[in-house]
Amino acid sequence: MRLIDILDRITRPLLLLLVMSVDRILTLIQGRVGIDKMGYFFVLPNLLIFGIFVLFPMLLNLYYAMTGGTKLFPADRPFVGLDNFATLFDCDDFLSPNSCQEDLFWRGIFNTIQFVVLQVSAIVLFSLLTALALNRRIIARGFFRSVFFYPVLLSPVVVALIWKWVLQYEGVLNAIVELFGGESMRWLLDTNWAMFWVVFVSVWALMGFYTLILLAGLQSIPPELYEASSIDGANTWQDFRFVTMPLLMPTMFVVLVLSLIRAVQMFDHIFVLTGGGPGTRTQLMVQYIYTTGFSNQIQLFGLSAAASMVLGVSLLILTLLQLRLGNQSSLA
């Protein structure tokens, strides 16, 4: 308490001085340009950072995608036109990554598609179930809601380490499996199980967020509708099918789109949990972008930028699809 008082006593005059001098300068400017133009001033800091770190890079990315070499500075990079894209799309058979020059890129795409389908459907299913359960009249509802939401706040690195510890060969999961007569597994080194666990862990970490959105959607359904349906003699299933589902559809759609866009960009959890392994079994698109541009010995920035544009275009398509369908569903 005392320390805070002292700090306060020191910082307050300084802060006041700062605010007052800013005020003085701005009043001068304001006198020159008029009140309405002050809007430019207030938006300026944000616009500067936005321009330098988002807008300008977006344009520059295009240039990178069309240049080669391993140098970072654009002036040192030879222009190669569409060569990077040609390299990425150089495939004898687009359905078998082995026939492609950049086989890792295609494996990344196929893994991403598989991951997205599995993860998004699991997220939608389990967050819906959880939201329905939490929406019932139950005891300790706040507690249960916190429990399901808590992992959302944990950092991906922490989440991955928690599960890496549980899943390791001499870990608690194998002990439980053996207790029930099963056999120990190297879960994260098994080609089939690795993808399962990557999906499982990411669902574990993220579903609380979508549960919360769905819960808000459920609670906005007017209770009179259920009263009306019970007068009509509807059972629980009919309540769900004819009252809850139709009214929850817009929220479900939001959850679907948000989780889809998130899943396509998945990186952190998987990178720490499996590193993309075993082999390249769980390596997704973003990891390809990261490895190609930043963690390989030879840093192929052009190829990385080209791949990131492919990712960007997929995200753009998803977003446009959302706007299209979103408008339709709000009209309906």
Add this chain to the structure above:
Amino acid sequence: MQADKISLGQFLSLRSGGKRVNTADALTYLYLTIGTILMFGPVLWLVASSFKTQAGLLKYPPPLLPYQQVQVEVEGYDDPLPLFNVTMEDGSARELAQVRRVGIEAQMVDPADPGAERIKVNISQREPVEEVKLAWENYLDPLIEIDYFDFITYLKNSVLVTSIATVITLIINSMAAFALSKYRFKGRDAIFVLFISTLMIPITVILVPVFLVITSIGWKNNLWGVIIPGAATPTGIFLLRQYMLTIPDELLDAARIDGGSEWHIYWRIILPLARPALAVLAIFSVMWRWNDFLWPLIVLSQNDYFTLQVGLNAFQGELQIQWHYVLAMTVVTLLPITLVFAFLQRFITTGIATTGMK
């Protein structure tokens, strides 16, 4: 209100009162219980494991509680000796302290009678005596120093990045939101659309060029390189703008008539009134920054500048993972967020439920 709350007694009497057992209720509780175990179990297991010694972590199947071998002070020996339960040749059992071990033979001494001759025992004849004890050294060692894992530095970097970035985010986003909600100037709507349209463009799509910008400024291996690029967040602008639109313009006009400058209006009227929205954004920002991984991983390549997440990842990537330290440091890393959650839980959940953003 009354209908929403069912006390435990009422809940139990509902079932014992002869009415049919509600299967939907039973299923709900079953689902929630399994869910709770799945959601919370691994975290608790992490915390429990982090208090085990390096040797204790190697035990399989793993015991629930952290056990440690009992060490006893024995007269005539400088260091405490590990205590064992020994089955003697005649079948009797004794508690002996081990002096040294040679091959499969252990030389033991009776702690009560240290002067007596050493007793030689086959190592298969002895079991360590254990007690429940927390291995605080897992937490304390890294504070002092482990090679290549400078925990204090990482913690300091993470705190710096999180706090500075949050302050900057709040100030510049609220300024922009103020401009976009309370002024009429040319290009205003265009700027707003521009901001919002990048809502779906994550930094993963523009890693290379942002890295170039950072390198050109000289911010590679510099915390500013982590702090600044994410400061202008469209989420923040959107959230604050929507909130500020609800503040009546009459308040601003009144202040202007009183001779207040525009900066004064922003600082003295808008900011205090927008406090709830600012708080939500602050919580989001702390979460984003504390948990941020990919971008710091790219910008920071030198040990001295690692944030906790990057440091933890490097530390767990070693060939021989030192799990006893990794687990303890993971617990420390999740602690601040857990505390924030415990205190601001209601705030966070309603914030997300109303904005649909994270």
